[in-house]
Amino acid sequence: MALFTYLLRSSRRLFLLALAASVVSGGAGASFIAVVNYALGRSGDIPAWLVWAFTGLCLATVVTRFCSQNLLFRLSQDLIYQLRRRLIDAILGAPLRTVEKTGTPRLYSALSDDVVVIADALPGLPMVCFSAAFVVVCLVYMALVSPAVALASLVATALGVAVYRLFSHYGLRHLGAAREQQDRLFEHFRAITEGIKELKLDRRRRTALAGDQLDATARSYRRSGVLGLAVFEGAAGSGQAVFFGLIGVLLFCFPLWLDLSAKTLTDSVMVLLFMMSSLQGVLTWLPVLGRASVALRTIEERLERLESAGREPRLPGPAAAFGDWRQVEFRGVTHAYPGAAGEEFVLGPLDFTFRRGEVLFVVGGNGSGKTTLAKLLTGLYRPEEGTVHVDGTEVTDAGREEYRELFSAVFSDFFLFDSLAGLPDADRAAKAEHHLRRLQLDHKVSVVDDRFSTTALSQGQRKRLALLTACLADRSFYLFDEWAADQDPVFKEFFYTELLAELKERNAGIVVISHDDQYFDVADRLVRLDYGRIREEVSRGR
Structure with missing residues (x-):
């Protein structure tokens, strides 16, 4: 994902620390389920080490999740500053003609909207890492309980990822179209705010410019945005359907094919339900991360256009060479x-x-x-x-x-x-x-x-x-x-x-x-x- 790559380039240490905390949190959360299952399946007295393990995993899950989110909040604020600073430096450093050709609405929308979209998506990255670690530990646990169930879960997970990638490509294309329409909307907004006096004096022109044209652009933006987000929601629903189907197979087919005990079946279904809950959290972030990818690509395109024109040399101090010109x-x-x-x-x-x-x-x-x-x-x-x-x-x-x-x-x-x-x-x-x-x-x-x-x-x-x-x-x-x-x-x-x-x-x-x-x-x-x-x-x- 482009957003991962950019964060690794810009804030490697802070980003890796946040991801590591998310991975630990996810692994601890999945291990917590294994400890609960083990405790429920025991008979007799509960050993002290199990109580300490339960307590330690609870604390580890909460503390590492807090650390991950706190680090990402810091990173998001740093990222907003860095992106805006880089855009501003590119605007100030590029030749004036290049800035004029790029256009004020396009630059302003990148500074004001795209940067915020990226920053708002950052809290979703720990959730992705948390869920990945959670799923890996759950699969390891199920492999110990039943290799056949673990293999079926792995296949279901791979199928869910493949479906998501298929949907996401289509969804990103529509989100990209919505982003292009957003630039046009900013041009309309600028015309309305700066031409307010003229529009108030001319009803027909107001209807044409601030009515018909604005509405047409807004409808196009809404159509592309809704379709793009709907595709991601479809991907989320498909992922859920895959896991629902797997649970159905476990409940109704595996007992006919394999000799599984009731406890093994119960443990497997319980773990799958937790996996679904974790993955559902990720799926809710997918549209946000998709918009962030489009926003980052837009910013990179704006920067490339400005920087490819050549950066004008900057003076380290006050001018002196032409001071006595004639x-x-x-x-x-x-x-x-x-x-x-x-x-x-x-x-x-x-x-x-x-x-x-x-x-x-x-x-x-x-x-x-x-x-x-x-x-x-x-x-x-x-x-x-x-x-x-x-x-x-x-x-x-x-x-x-x-x-x-x-x-x-x-x-x-x-x-x-x-x-x-x-x-x-x-x-x-x-x-x-x-x-x-x-x-x-x-x-x-x-x-x-x-x-x-x-x-x-x-x-x-x-x-x-x-x-x-x-x-x-x-x-x-x-x-x-x-x-x-x-x-x-x-x-x-x-x-x-x-x-x-x-x-x-x-x-x-x-x-x-x-x-x-x-x-x-x-x-x-x-x-x-x-x-x-x-x-x-x-x-x-x-």
């Missing part, structure tokens, strides 16, 4: 987006220079490639062709993270963190309060324990907070992607005439993606993009 140069840089029907949008080839201490405006229509240019400039995308140079030195994969350390950016699809952790330490709380006053947010937001007291603000106010954190980062190159689009005239004026001038005085490089033509004269240079190509470059001669 210019960033594109040499034949291109980037392509493939379309669904085979068409593609190509940005470039671009031959262009960005200079320190200069305000550069990038303008153009929607879809002209402005945001893609921003991601190439900041090192978030690798050029598919061409190279990026800083003062003549090529930015390679090994130095890409160091190159990114030059930039502070507010993208059009920015994310606002409520924590200031990781920003430069020197007086950051005081600086944050200063910027809050300048941006007229101090009456709504304060800094408490290095966090914003709230981020539940309007879009324009949230963008002002994002601008605040960008300024606190104190970098030498700033990029603003449509920052002023959601601002009122007062803050547009502040941004274009005051803030950009302050950053320029600090000798920072500044790139502004904008449609505000009334402020184009603020730029030292203006570049116009059209369908991925530079169609116009205007220098203001400053």
